[in-house]
Amino acid sequence: MCLSTYKFSRRQPKSLVKPVDSDKPELQDKYNKKIEGQKSCATRHIFLIRHGQYNVSGETDGERKLTELGRKQAMFTGERLSLLNYPWTTITQSTMTRAMETCAIIQKQLPENIPLTSSDLLIEGAPIQPDPPSKHWKPELYQFYRDGARIEAAFRKFIHRAPPEQEEDSYELIVCHANVIRYFVMRSLQLTPEAWLRLSLDHASITWLSVFPNGRVALRCYSNSGYMPPDAISH
Structure with missing residues (x-):
């Protein structure tokens, strides 16, 4: 239902x-x-930032660092967020190397006093078996059981209306991963979550969700990377 x-x-x-x-x-x-x-009396503006391009051939998380292009992408995104000039409230990052590197580059473009937190709930994973199934991406079945509950827990923790004590609108940055962001979007809009893999997401792109006081959600932009030079866009 x-x-x-x-x-x-x-x-x-x-x-x-x-x-x-x-x-x-x-x-x-x-x-x-x-x-x-x-x-609630305030709106939460949640900006979901995907990490930049990274070394996909790395065997460990520590080896999967941003490429030179990935660092440039993160810089462009930081500049874009700075130009938006919103009163950024918080930054939350995944604890994976590529997300933390992206976040660090973005932070250099923003005011220094923005609180930063990290969350293991936001690490990349397999949120739910996609429908239709992919011919090229086939995780082991146990991964969906392992990651699905965690990513759903992340959704419930980070995507919700403002608490009653919040009096002003907030502008929150979350730096994480493609699968997590796509799942968040599907769940927020109450679309079939199994369709998440049909969406594509550019590296270091901006996805903006607004959660209003009445609990309704608006997707203001998805995978926005148009502020980057064309030769810097990848996914």
């Missing part, structure tokens, strides 16, 4: 308040006030 978009994160105010089993006006008033206290 598909939930309506404003319930996608299962954080609608009524779900956060214990129901009142009484028709007494004073109890109903308290209940309604508690619901009001759980309502």
